[in-house]
Amino acid sequence: MFAIISSGGKQYKVSENTILTVNKLSGTAGDHVEISDVLFASDGKEFSVGEPLIDGAKVNLEIIKQDRDRKILIFKKKRRKNFRRKNGHRQDMTFLQVKSLNIPGFKPKTKAKSVEVDKASKEKTVKKSVVKKKTATSKDK
Numbered sequence: 001m002f003a004i005i006s007s008g009g010k011q012y013k014v015s016e017n018t019i020l021t022v023n024k025l026s027g028t029a030g031d032h033v034e035i036s037d038v039l040f041a042s043d044g045k046e047f048s049v050g051e052p053l054i055d056g057a058k059v060n061l062e063i064i065k066q067d068r069d070r071k072i073l074i075f076k077k078k079r080r081k082n083f084r085r086k087n088g089h090r091q092d093m094t095f096l097q098v099k100s101l102n103i104p105g106f107k108p109k110t111k112a113k114s115v116e117v118d119k120a121s122k123e124k125t126v127k128k129s130v131v132k133k134k135t136a137t138s139k140d141k
Contacts, residue, residue, distance in 0.1 A: 001106060003042075004039045007035060021069075030063065041103040041106060069090055069091040072090070
């Protein structure tokens, strides 16, 4: 299941446990954020399109960290005029992890039961057989 959300004027495709970076949101690491700007949702078979938003749909997120993006350099120059200006900018970013998607009409994804593997089969290894190298012999005629 995935959804398309809107944050800071940009759209992001999210599913459970994905990590995304958005423009700075208020909060500290460990805080929970809820975004209700859900534009589209799908589980692979069915989909739901908002007009422009899906009513009652929410995405629960957790703030992982607040950080800054890489530096972008702005360099202006006019030739033969001895005019040069150099400036830099670092955008504030928020790293988010998607915890759950709450979309009406869709069942929450259930985790499949894991199949237990015998410990004996894990420990069992196959030994490679070693083949002797054949040496070329020259026959005198």
